[in-house]
Amino acid sequence: MTLTDKLRTAGQKIRTADEKRASFIQGARGRWHDLPKAWRIAAALAGVVVLFALPNLYIPGIPFRTDEVDGGNSFGFVLSTIAIYVLVAIGLNVVIGMAGLLDLGYIGFYAVGAYSVALFGSPQSIVATKFPWLICVPIAIALAMVSGVILGTPTLRLRGDYLAIVTLGFGEIVRLIAVNAEFTNGTSGLGGMPTPPGTWPAGTELEGTKLFSVNDSRPFYWLTLVLIFAVIFGVKQLERSRVGRSWLALREDEDAASLMGVATFQFKLWAFAIGAGIGGLSGAMFASRNGHFGSNSITLLLSIMFVAAVVLGGQGNILGVTVGTVLAFYLPERFRSFADKRDLIFGLALILIMVLRPQGLLPSRRRARELADRRQEAKEATIVG
Amino acid sequence: MDFFQGMADNFSNLWTIIGDLTVTGLTQGAIYALIALGYTLVYGVLQLINFAHSEVFLVGAFGSVMVWGWLGYSSGAAAVPPLLVVIGMLLLGAVTASIFSGGTALIIERVAYRPLRRKNAPRLIFLITAIGASVAISEIVGLLVDRKVVSTPALVHQKFQVWFDPSDIGLNINSFGITNLQIGIVLCAIGMWLALDLFLNRTKFGLGIRSVAQDEDTAALMGVNKDRVIMLTFLLGGLAAGVAAVLYNLKFPQITFDMGFLLGIKAFTAAVLGGIGNLRGALVGGLVLGLVENWGAGFFGNDWMNVTAFVVLVVVLMFRPTGILGDSLGKARA
Numbered sequence: 001m002t003l004t005d006k007l008r009t010a011g012q013k014i015r016t017a018d019e020k021r022a023s024f025i026q027g028a029r030g031r032w033h034d035l036p037k038a039w040r041i042a043a044a045l046a047g048v049v050v051l052f053a054l055p056n057l058y059i060p061g062i063p064f065r066t067d068e069v070d071g072g073n074s075f076g077f078v079l080s081t082i083a084i085y086v087l088v089a090i091g092l093n094v095v096i097g098m099a100g101l102l103d104l105g106y107i108g109f110y111a112v113g114a115y116s117v118a119l120f121g122s123p124q125s126i127v128a129t130k131f132p133w134l135i136c137v138p139i140a141i142a143l144a145m146v147s148g149v150i151l152g153t154p155t156l157r158l159r160g161d162y163l164a165i166v167t168l169g170f171g172e173i174v175r176l177i178a179v180n181a182e183f184t185n186g187t188s189g190l191g192g193m194p195t196p197p198g199t200w201p202a203g204t205e206l207e208g209t210k211l212f213s214v215n216d217s218r219p220f221y222w223l224t225l226v227l228i229f230a231v232i233f234g235v236k237q238l239e240r241s242r243v244g245r246s247w248l249a250l251r252e253d254e255d256a257a258s259l260m261g262v263a264t265f266q267f268k269l270w271a272f273a274i275g276a277g278i279g280g281l282s283g284a285m286f287a288s289r290n291g292h293f294g295s296n297s298i299t300l301l302l303s304i305m306f307v308a309a310v311v312l313g314g315q316g317n318i319l320g321v322t323v324g325t326v327l328a329f330y331l332p333e334r335f336r337s338f339a340d341k342r343d344l345i346f347g348l349a350l351i352l353i354m355v356l357r358p359q360g361l362l363p364s365r366r367r368a369r370e371l372a373d374r375r376q377e378a379k380e381a382t383i384v385g
Numbered sequence: 386m387d388f389f390q391g392m393a394d395n396f397s398n399l400w401t402i403i404g405d406l407t408v409t410g411l412t413q414g415a416i417y418a419l420i421a422l423g424y425t426l427v428y429g430v431l432q433l434i435n436f437a438h439s440e441v442f443l444v445g446a447f448g449s450v451m452v453w454g455w456l457g458y459s460s461g462a463a464a465v466p467p468l469l470v471v472i473g474m475l476l477l478g479a480v481t482a483s484i485f486s487g488g489t490a491l492i493i494e495r496v497a498y499r500p501l502r503r504k505n506a507p508r509l510i511f512l513i514t515a516i517g518a519s520v521a522i523s524e525i526v527g528l529l530v531d532r533k534v535v536s537t538p539a540l541v542h543q544k545f546q547v548w549f550d551p552s553d554i555g556l557n558i559n560s561f562g563i564t565n566l567q568i569g570i571v572l573c574a575i576g577m578w579l580a581l582d583l584f585l586n587r588t589k590f591g592l593g594i595r596s597v598a599q600d601e602d603t604a605a606l607m608g609v610n611k612d613r614v615i616m617l618t619f620l621l622g623g624l625a626a627g628v629a630a631v632l633y634n635l636k637f638p639q640i641t642f643d644m645g646f647l648l649g650i651k652a653f654t655a656a657v658l659g660g661i662g663n664l665r666g667a668l669v670g671g672l673v674l675g676l677v678e679n680w681g682a683g684f685f686g687n688d689w690m691n692v693t694a695f696v697v698l699v700v701v702l703m704f705r706p707t708g709i710l711g712d713s714l715g716k717a718r719a
Binding site for chain 1: 433434496497500501503504505506507508509510512513514516517518519520521522524525528646650653654657688689691692695696698699702703706
């Protein structure tokens with residue numbers, strides 16, 4: 001048996017395993033929809049309760065907590081980071097998965113959100129008035145949306161991959177400004193971020209002390225979870241509305257959509273602005289969770305990781321992008337012994353999964369059908385050619 | 386008024402050192418141009434941004450330093466070797482780097498792109514596998530060198546060949562010179578471009594590449610083997626990147642495993658600036674980008690050098706997405 005034969009059989013094995021997994025998911029989906037509605041609601045509620053209880057959960061025998069490994073970070077910290085990144089993924093999913101616009105510089109909006117909180121709330125910033133957290137966050141969202149519109153207006157007329165590179169350039173410009181400008185204070189950054197109001201309720205261990213502080217990340221995790229559910233609700237509503245249908249149309253065939261009277265540019269700009277707003281919100285959460293934000297937190301690799309996580313999980317499907325993000329950011333924290341090789345493994349996994357399953361691990365059904373369609377077209381083209 | 390006064394000061398400051406900036410800019414631009422050739426070739430044929438091309442360059446740079454090291458020419462060597470040895474080493478380095486780079490380009494095409502081409506996957510997916518390949522390759526190099534900075538040997542004794550003093554003719558510009566290495570780098574880039582241009586326009590292989598770039602289905606009907614043409618395209622891009630890698634090693638004292646990313650983006654900017662899919666465009670775009678970013682650095686300060694490059698990219702794409710020269714490989718001389 002030659003090496004190529006071995007490789008081929010190995011590839012075949014991986015492919016059949018993957019097909020089994022896919023059909024299992026398909027079956028699970030069907031069974032889930034067959035359940036009575038009351039059961040489904042009960043199961044979803046139980047799931048939400050588990051999510052909220054997660055930072056305090058210990059299961060003997062299953063070491064899933066990151067603080068159970070050598071040198072691991074506090075589980076609450078890791079969970080809140082992942083939750084913030086899931087929020088990023090949901091925002092990015094609006095841009096990539098729903099409207100089909102490839103944005104590689106999404107971290108730029110995240111940074112705008114984070115620096116807005118820093119500028120308007122931190123005592124170290126050059127802005128004289130210090131605003132409380134509840135005012136800083138809307139400012140962060142608004143500024144991020146404005147920057148989305150400013151970037152989108154000239155660039156959204158460009159074709160797909162040009163847009164990708166321009167957004168990448170935008171992300172890098174934001175990062176370089178953060179490094180070099182005076183108001184961002186470069187790598188040392190700005191500290192003393194405002195935190196959400198609230199104290200620990202009576203009956204808890206820390207009764208009376210501030211609920212949100214840098215010492216305990218769990219409240220930030222809970223708050224981010226609430227925000228995630230709210231944002232998912234909003235995005236779902238949008239998806240089902242005229243806006244969502246327009247996004248779908250321009251994603252599948254921009255020319256056809258435009259001929260049918262869809263104002264493509266306007267809806268693209270909406271997608272960009274909404275995505276940017278969600279990105280700004282997650283950046284604001286990140287900055288207030290850390291209590292500090294400097295230019296080191298912005299890397300283009302992280303921006304690309306976000307995109308990769310979204311595509312890996314299955315663009316267009318909110319559950320899919322969530323799973324992709326959790327995998328991409330949880331596994332490296334849990335298996336720290338591989339920390340040295342984690343980017344390598346991530347890169348290789350990205351190639352393997354995309355080659356086998358371009359629609360992602362948990363694809364949106366509509367996206368999967370679009371891809372199957374293209375594959376069929378390719379097959380027909382080769383028969384003719 | 387302080388602002389305008391500051392701008393005027395910056396400008397006069399830029400003007401006095403413009404000679405040096407121009408020479409440095411052209412040299413760096415030549416290296417960008419060589420890398421940009423790879424982006425432009427692949428884009429011309431497949432309409433695909435080969436995001437992993439920066440790693441093709443990276444592997445070539447490390448490959449040539451490794452082979453020089455085996456032969457005893459590492460960064461520690463005090464004296465510059467005799468001329469014949471230098472020429473031999475340069476040729477050897479160029480051959481090694483080209484083999485490493487070309488091989489990497491072929492592997493990327495085979496592993497990350499070909500399976501997707503069969504499936505007619507959307508472009509976004511190509512970009513994601515390319516990102517995967519890029520991360521994986523730079524991490525492999527990083528693990529091999531323990532993520533350390535690697536110093537390059539000083540093979541060429543740099544000395545000034547020409548010396549200009551513009552104050553002789555009444556201009557308020559500092560005197561500046563051009564070194565042998567700088568002349569060599571620019572000549573190499575022009576030579577490589579000429580060779581590629583001749584190859585594309587005068588040989589049967591070149592005809593194949595141009596035909597696939599124009600219309601792949603018709604080319605297939607005329608008996609052109611598409612897969613082989615695409616492999617050849619990647620290989621040519623790899624060769625140019627290999628030459629760029631050797632020149633980079635000569636010019637810069639250190640290389641790192643993560644240097645590919647920024648260089649790749651700059652080279653891509655150069656390709657877009659000149660008109661992607663167009664070989665002449667890559668050369669012109671590279672040189673222009675090198676000049677603009679060095680002048681920008683002189684005007685705004687060194688910290689803002691990369692910002693200038695990216696702003697140029699965004700502005701060019703906004704106002705002239707087809708670049709300075711504008712036509713693509715397929716349409717050119719159709």
